[in-house]
Amino acid sequence: MQINVTQTDDGSIVAIVGELRLAAVADAKPDLVAALATQGALKLDLSDLGDCDTAGLQLLLMTCASARAKGKRCVTVGHTAAFRAALDRVGIAAASFALQAVARDDGQDDPGRR
Amino acid sequence: MDPADLYQQTFRLEADELLAEIEAVILLIEENPEDDDAVNRLFRAVHTMKGSGGMCGLTDIANFSHGLESVLDKVRSKQLRVSRALIDLTLAYRDQVAIMLRADGDGVAVDTDRAADITRRLAALCPPAAPSGGPAPNQQPPDATSDVASPNPKPLVAAPNDPSVSYRIRFAPQPPLFLSGTEPALLLDELRGLGDCAVVAHADDVPLLEDADPEACHLSWDILLTTASGKDAIKDVFAFVEDISKIDIEDVSTDFIHNPDEPPPRLGDILLRRGDIATRDLDDALRSQARLGELLVGGGVVSGAKVASALTEQQSIARQQLAAKNDSVRVPSDKLDALIDLVGELVTNQARLGQVTGDTGNLLLQAPVEEAERLIGELRDIVLTVRMMPIGATFSRFKRLVRDLSGDLHKQIDLVTRGAETELDKTVIDRLGDPLVHLIRNCIDHGIESPEARTRSGKPPTGTITLTAVHQGANVIISVIDDGAGLDTTAILAKARERGLVPPDTDLSEREIFELIFLPGFSTARTVTGVSGRGVGMDVVRREVDSLRGSIDVHSEPGHGTRIDLSLPLTLAIIEGLMVHVADDKFVIPLAAVEECMELTADRFATTSGRNIIHVRGAPVPLMRLRDIFSLPEPRPPLEQAVVVNVADVRVGLAVDQVIGNHQTVIKSLGKLYRKADCISGATITGDGNVALILDLAGIIRSARNDEAAVVARNAAMRRPVAA
Numbered sequence: 100m101q102i103n104v105t106q107t108d109d110g111s112i113v114a115i116v117g118e119l120r121l122a123a124v125a126d127a128k129p130d131l132v133a134a135l136a137t138q139g140a141l142k143l144d145l146s147d148l149g150d151c152d153t154a155g156l157q158l159l160l161m162t163c164a165s166a167r168a169k170g171k172r173c174v175t176v177g178h179t180a181a182f183r184a185a186l187d188r189v190g191i192a193a194a195s196f197a198l199q200a201v202a203r204d205d206g207q208d209d210p211g212r213r
Numbered sequence: 214m215d216p217a218d219l220y221q222q223t224f225r226l227e228a229d230e231l232l233a234e235i236e237a238v239i240l241l242i243e244e245n246p247e248d249d250d251a252v253n254r255l256f257r258a259v260h261t262m263k264g265s266g267g268m269c270g271l272t273d274i275a276n277f278s279h280g281l282e283s284v285l286d287k288v289r290s291k292q293l294r295v296s297r298a299l300i301d302l303t304l305a306y307r308d309q310v311a312i313m314l315r316a317d318g319d320g321v322a323v324d325t326d327r328a329a330d331i332t333r334r335l336a337a338l339c340p341p342a343a344p345s346g347g348p349a350p351n352q353q354p355p356d357a358t359s360d361v362a363s364p365n366p367k368p369l370v371a372a373p374n375d376p377s378v379s380y381r382i383r384f385a386p387q388p389p390l391f392l393s394g395t396e397p398a399l400l401l402d403e404l405r406g407l408g409d410c411a412v413v414a415h416a417d418d419v420p421l422l423e424d425a426d427p428e429a430c431h432l433s434w435d436i437l438l439t440t441a442s443g444k445d446a447i448k449d450v451f452a453f454v455e456d457i458s459k460i461d462i463e464d465v466s467t468d469f470i471h472n473p474d475e476p477p478p479r480l481g482d483i484l485l486r487r488g489d490i491a492t493r494d495l496d497d498a499l500r501s502q503a504r505l506g507e508l509l510v511g512g513g514v515v516s517g518a519k520v521a522s523a524l525t526e527q528q529s530i531a532r533q534q535l536a537a538k539n540d541s542v543r544v545p546s547d548k549l550d551a552l553i554d555l556v557g558e559l560v561t562n563q564a565r566l567g568q569v570t571g572d573t574g575n576l577l578l579q580a581p582v583e584e585a586e587r588l589i590g591e592l593r594d595i596v597l598t599v600r601m602m603p604i605g606a607t608f609s610r611f612k613r614l615v616r617d618l619s620g621d622l623h624k625q626i627d628l629v630t631r632g633a634e635t636e637l638d639k640t641v642i643d644r645l646g647d648p649l650v651h652l653i654r655n656c657i658d659h660g661i662e663s664p665e666a667r668t669r670s671g672k673p674p675t676g677t678i679t680l681t682a683v684h685q686g687a688n689v690i691i692s693v694i695d696d697g698a699g700l701d702t703t704a705i706l707a708k709a710r711e712r713g714l715v716p717p718d719t720d721l722s723e724r725e726i727f728e729l730i731f732l733p734g735f736s737t738a739r740t741v742t743g744v745s746g747r748g749v750g751m752d753v754v755r756r757e758v759d760s761l762r763g764s765i766d767v768h769s770e771p772g773h774g775t776r777i778d779l780s781l782p783l784t785l786a787i788i789e790g791l792m793v794h795v796a797d798d799k800f801v802i803p804l805a806a807v808e809e810c811m812e813l814t815a816d817r818f819a820t821t822s823g824r825n826i827i828h829v830r831g832a833p834v835p836l837m838r839l840r841d842i843f844s845l846p847e848p849r850p851p852l853e854q855a856v857v858v859n860v861a862d863v864r865v866g867l868a869v870d871q872v873i874g875n876h877q878t879v880i881k882s883l884g885k886l887y888r889k890a891d892c893i894s895g896a897t898i899t900g901d902g903n904v905a906l907i908l909d910l911a912g913i914i915r916s917a918r919n920d921e922a923a924v925v926a927r928n929a930a931m932r933r934p935v936a937a
Binding site for chain 1: 391392396397398401402411412413414416417419420421422423425427428430431432434436
């Protein structure tokens with residue numbers, strides 16, 4: 100697992116490359132916390148994400164939750180078929196990631212709860 | 214009663230309704246074979262027939278229903294198309310079950326060959342590969358589609374007889390779950406192996422990344438699993454994590470399958486039941502939530518008027534659903550009759566109480582007595598409405614009659630019904646069935662012409678019979694209208710002369726000629742068919758309608774059709790009457806027929822050639838004395854009063870000693886001895902406890918006419934020169 104952070108004018112792009120499993124989540128946390136501390140929006144690029152277990156998915160969820168708590172715009176891009184399948188397997192709605200954060204950033208109601 | 218008999222009796226009541234439903238729905242399907250909703254209704258009715266029949270021990274009906282159910286199931290799943298053969302067989306099934314139900318009660322032998330034949334032909338409708346329960350069909354039916362649809366996915370809702378049970382599993386692991394080496398995804402995979410499984414993770418409650426241990430599990434799951442494997446199998450899945458997890462397994466099958474037809478419960482209700490929210494939270498949310506209509510109007514998507522119209526439609530659907538749900542209690546009609554009798558007694562007693570209170574002049578008593586009168590009036594009105602039933606069920610019976618008869622006679626006839634929701638007393642409805650059958654048979658046989666004849670006279674080849682029911686005051690007018698050839702007055706008159714029913718040299722008005730068709734044994738049909746022409750029918754109609762205190766009106770236009778109006782009272786239990794006094798007796802005249810009351814002064818009254826006439830605003834009206842009709846003792850009072858009544862457009866004055874006034878008349882039927890009494894239709898008990906007879910006005914007029922005809926005939930005989 101490797102985390103590549105790119106700074107842009109709008110904020111940070113965090114690309115997660117390779118497997119994201121229980122063994123890696125503790126290592127990944129500091130990089131993600133650092134990315135959350137930067138200015139601007141947070142974009143999680145998952146296009147090169149490999150296998151992801153429940154702990155890995157939970158890590159992504161917690162990242163989004165933190166961004167939300169900070170009032171940060173947070174989007175996930177590059178949902179691969181494998182990633183969607185992993186979400187389906189543990190019953191996590193894809194909307195749990197991006198939509199909540201985006202919606203909060205726009206100052207609207209939370210559409211996931213409608 | 215043996216409980217088994219009790220069940221069977223209940224089943225028979227239910228079965229009658231199911232048969233009516235089956236017949237009504239299959240005719241709907243015949244009109245529109247693509248009506249999936251109707252196909253589902255038909256399937257459910259047959260399925261219920263099978264299930265209930267089997268449950269109360271009528272296995273022959275259950276087995277017989279199974280064959281049709283299998284075929285309908287294929288129609289439902291689009292493996293088989295609706296065909297003429299299926300419709301005919303369904304009707305044959307319906308008739309056979311009706312016979313089986315009756316036979317079971319009366320010990321009549323059932324033609325089992327016919328049932329077997331229907332089953333065999335039903336089985337032949339199915340594609341050969343399908344298990345049909347019957348012998349292997351030897352031919353491929355032309356209308357069966359061969360591309361059999363893929364098997365249905367396993368339903369979340371367990372079908373009846375399916376041992377599957379739905380469980381709601383709440384799986385809330387403690388944080389060390391991951392580190393114990395457990396991957397929840399694997400557990401969920403295992404559950405999916407047991408059956409149909411819906412998994413929802415609670416992802417919203419995860420802590421913030423900064424504060425959390427990413428290796429601890431902060432997720433929990435709700436799982437809905439439908440499985441036949443049992444609860445233990447589910448527990449086995451969680452066997453290794455039960456020490457570090459909270460696991461609730463709840464059987465929720467009853468929440469799902471009690472009525473698959475109902476819409477699924479609303480989100481709020483489910484959340485409430487699962488304890489995720491409190492009633493107050495739900496109420497608050499619902500209160501603050503904008504309605505869809507408001508959102509759409511606010512967004513400019515649609516106008517307020519359109520939303521209002523859609524809302525009206527929604528409410529109307531809800532009302533219909535409520536009506537269709539038949540949210541009712543079944544009560545034997547004799548209990549209802551007893552209730553009505555008692556209320557009748559109460560009304561009578563109340564009248565007496567009112568009279569006594571008035572006589573004693575006790576003011577303290579007056580208020581409670583008036584209050585009781587009001588309450589009893591309300592009670593009476595409600596009890597009478599309990600007996601009211603929409604006439605629609607009777608109407609829908611005739612669809613079958615028209616379909617079968619028109620087919621037999623090679624005619625094309627549509628039946629149109631209007632006012633099926635019109636309500637009438639149950640007794641009236643029950644007794645109306647036969648007269649309507651006669652009238653409709655007549656329309657089909659005599660009224661509507663053959664398609665060729667219709668085309669020749671420039672009409673569409675398909676004739677129309679219209680059945681309507683409307684309220685008119687205290688009566689319901691039921692009309693049977695056809696667009697056929699109309700009544701042939703010349704033929705009717707010729708036939709009547711031929712049979713000596715009308716003297717050769719008398720001229721009759723059109724109305725009088727129409728009356729002739731109601732004479733016993735009268736038929737102008739040149740050939741006797743299985744349908745009509747035997748001269749039995751219209752007199753039965755007349756008799757039945759008379760006994761219901763109704764009247765018949767015939768309109769006919771040659772070449773354009775015939776319209777027969779039956780005017781019937783809404784109820785047979787209580788009528789508004791006009792109480793009159795003659796000698797020492799009281800009589801009740803149905804108020805609906807009363808036009809006016811007047812004093813019988815000398816300038817209004819005349820006698821010409823032995824007949825009494827009164828002048829009512831310039832028009833001469835025949836006058837009859839109730840005293841003469843009922844042979845009551847003289848003397849007459851110096852100034853009599855006359856009540857002018859109108860029965861089927863015939864005006865007659867009835868001379869009475871005194872008009873007493875309006876009377877709420879609770880009708881008591883007279884005993885068998887009085888059944889043939891021509892001029893009275895019943896009796897009532899007056900406030901002072903005496904009996905007053907209720908006049909049968911149509912009967913009075915009829916008997917007066919007969920007397921008149923007898924006098925005319927006698928006079929004619931006396932004038933004729935006596936042959937040697």
